[in-house]
Each structure stands twice: as structure tokens, then as C-alpha cells.
Amino acid sequence: MKLCTEDLGYTTPGGARLLDGVSLTVADGETVGIVGPNGSGKTTLLRCVYGALTPTAGRVLLDGDDLTALGAKARSRRVATVPQDGQAGFDLTVRQVVAMGRSPHKRFWEGDTAHDEELVAAALTRVGAEGLTDRSFTALSGGERQRALVARALVQQPTVLVLDEPTNHLDIRYQLEILSLVGGLGTTNLLALHDLNLAAYYCDRLHVLRNGELITSGTPKEVLTSDLLAEVYGVTAEVAVHPATGSPTVTYLPASR
């Protein structure tokens, strides 16, 4: 079971090349991070994977099946995402929002069965949000909302989970919480992260993007080096293995005092 992109490219109708010739792989059960500066194409890459964008070049393959050739429904049974902005336009309960994740498995006129209710309850328990079931989704805090959306992705019963900056706007405690949660789900995870220390700790492997191109790939130890940070981000930084976590830790050094 493996997700891979082959020479993936996306050019906007206006001619801006946001993604160019990206070939990467995510192995079964791996948690893989996409890192890179703002505008490097992280979000574009993820949107091509979860189907919000149709790539203008190349393919996204899941176990050999071309995801872009699958319909929206067939794709959503295999790839789920936690959207960056998870606002519901109108007031729905957490239960209703999570139950939407059953849609890929339903004919459009079908209601939720007892089995669906069980899956929703189990997913909410798994993300530690069972107490939120009957709360209004719009009234949740950022961290609670993010957990509810992870639960929604879980009831989709996907093979691959795609998360775009899941820690955005969250307090540090919830950042750690959501990433531990995702890492422990047993799904194959592809995440875009801007915090390199979090990426180093939670991801098995990293892919580095710059200007829409894949610069390098490897384990956090292989990828996160002073040279790469200088080249890709234009910053001076020291990288050391933290004694407590065993992961590389990046310390940024100001250019001048």
C-alpha cells in the first residue's frame, strides 16, 4: 500500500507554475511531512492529492490507481483530509459535522444507520472529543474543532489522511496533542507543517519543497541540516539531536545582533 506522485505539476489558468515535476512516495503506515517556505507549493501539492485541484501534469497514484481518474466519491473513500479552514457556514452539531464523513459510503438519499452512529461515537471517543458530541460546531475552540474534523476524517475510513497545517492557530499544547493523535491512528499520513521542530519529532520522513519543486527527501536527521536551512529558507541555524527526544532540533540564529 503506497501513495506516490509522478512528475506532479500544477500551473494556474493564469500561467503561474505552483508545482513542477514533484515525484515523491509515502509508504504504508508512514507519517510524512511536507516542509518548505511559504509559497513553496505545500498546499497545492496536498490539494492535488486530496482532489480539490486537478493536476495539470503528472499523476497521483494510490496502490497503482490514478486518484485523479477516480470520481470524487471513490476517491473520498480512500483519501480523507482535515481542511485548513474547517468552518461550517451554518450551525450544525459536532455529531452532524462528523457524520458527514460517512457520505462517501452512502447513496445520496440514505440517512445514517445505527452502524454510522456507532462509528461517529467511536471516532469522537478516539480523538477525545466524546463530550463535545451535542455541542454546536461553530462554538468550539480551535483545538476542539480540529479534533472534531479529525474524527470526521476517521469515519471516512480512509487509507490516507492528508492534513494541511493541522497545528495552525492552535496553542502549543493542542499542537502536540493533535500531532500525537494523528501519528497514533495507524493511517498513512501526509502533512504540511511549517514548524520544523514539530515536523522532525512527529514525521518518519520529510519532503522539502521550494518554488514548487522537490529539493530533497529523507528522514528528519538526513534532511534537516544547517546547509539545507540556509539554502531553502535563507536562515542561519544550528541543528542538534535533542537528548530527550532523539530528534533533530533546529535553533535559529539571528543574522546579526
Added chain:
Amino acid sequence: MILTALTAALAAATLAGLALGSVRIPPGQVLEILTGRAEPSPFRTIVLDVRLPRVLQGAAVGAGLAVIGTVLQALVRNPLADPFLLGVSSGASVGAVSAIVLGGIFGLGTALSTTVTIPAASFVGALISLVLVYALARGGGGGFATGRLILAGVAVSYILTALTSLILVTADSADHLKEVLYWTLGGLGSARWDMLALPCAVLAVGTALLVALARPLDLLLVGEEGATVLGLDTARFRAAVFVLASLLTGVLVAYSGAIGFVGLMVPHAARMLVGAAHRALLPVVALMGAVFLVAADLAARTVAAPQDIPVGVLTALTGGPFFLWLLHRSRTHEGAPA
């Protein structure tokens, strides 16, 4: 529970609608007439041939407009949408008036062709204006900012209303002018038994279909990208909803004119009762819309009796301030509307 209460309210409103008017008929007698136990009398004629079709049409139009409002609000993800405000009703009016005028010119004014051509033309007008407003109001990220939505709706609505006036003024139909004018203001005064079948059938089928589509309608609430990743073919579904909403608007407007704000107020009140999920919401919306318009029409023909005020004037008088309140609230809740 809520449905039972609303059904009772609809029965009460219907009874009041049949009993009250320029001639008061005791409710007991109305019930006798309805159950067929009364002797033929002028009262019987008033109840069965004048008031009953009007009440039924009011219920159908009220239910339909409220359902359309709910669906349009989901489609644009904005609680300030309404068939009247978005110019969809104006589009339907242009279609209907064109059909009336052209029908007069080409001598198509037979009963059969008018019952089909006017609603059909009205549907086409509604569909064109809905697609136009949607395209104009759509912002960069596929979102619909309140300001853009209302501006697009108002602009399209103005153009279409002017077009209706132009057709009316230039057409050689001065004798029908007052009748058509009354109709464009939105009234139920022309209700007749033989004109009830089509709107009722379209309402029943349309609402049933939309209830069946409750799941994808819910998905629209999380936005286009959210709906896509949950497996909805948004382009196809949106097209289907466009057609259904325009069909309902077209047929209802063809019979009752453009009655505004029902589709704005009723869905809002219903969401406060049962939430935004459409399977529970749509039946409640339909019943509330029916109760609301039957009651509003009763007020319209009794407050200034024997004057018959077009019910659209009354709904605008109550709906306009409601809209302004919603607009104010949306500003305090989400910052300035872009």
C-alpha cells in the same frame, strides 16, 4: 413534536382563512361545508370556490418559497439569500410577463397553453437570473461575501424589473395592466381551482426531491472544497439544485407573482427550532412557510377590508426590517461584510 404543532397551526390558519374575510362565516359552519354536510348556499360558494383555493395556493406558495430560500442559502452558504433578494423571482416575472404579452400577440392565450407556457417561461427566466447572480456574486475562493451577493442580486433584480416594466409599457395590453401590476406585487387574489394542480404537484415533487437530497445539501454547508473531499461532485449537484430551485420559483411566481422575504424569514426561524441539517429542516420549513403565508394573506385581505392588499406588500413590510436586522447581526458576528 414540532411537526405536529406546525400541522395544527396550519389547520388553524386554514380554518381562519376560510372563516374570515369581508363576510364572516362561523367556524362550525365552515367545517360543515368542508365535510360536505351543508346545503348549497352563498356561504358554501364563498368557502369552497373563493376562499379554499386561495388558502391552498397560499399554503403551497408559502411552503415553496420557504423551501427555495433554504436551498439557496445552502447553495451560497449565506443566510441572507432569498429568491426575491437574489433576483430569481424577478427573472421568473420577466419570463412570465413575456409569455403573457407574446401569448397575447400570437394568440396563444388558450387555457391549456397559458397554464403551461407561462410557468415554463417563468422557469427559464428564474434559471437564467439565478445562474447570472451566482456567477457575479462568486468571490475568488468560491465563497460568497454578503456584500457581493446582495449587490449582484439587487443589480440583476433592478435590470429584470425594468425589463418587466418595459415589456408591460410597450405591450398593447393596457386593459390587463392593473391585473398584471397586482400580480407583479405578489398576490393570491387570482387563485382558482383549475390553477392549483400544477403548483401543488411541482411543490410536492420538488420538496420530496430536496428532502431526499438532504445529505448533499448538508455537505454544501461546509463549502465547495469541503464537499468535494467528502465525495460530492459539486458541479453536477449544484446544477441539479439550480434547476430544481428555478423550477419551483418559476412555477410559484407564475401563479402568485413575486412575494418577497418569505424565503428569508422562514428558514431562519426554522433553523433556530431544529438546526441546519436539511433532513429535519426542510419539512419544518415547508410547514412554517405555509402557515406564514396563509396568515399573511388573511391579514392582507382583512386589515384594510374591503381593500385586498397584495400579500407581497405585507411580507415586504415585515421582511424588510427583518433583513436589516439580520444584516446588522451578521456584521457584529463576523466583522464587516466584505
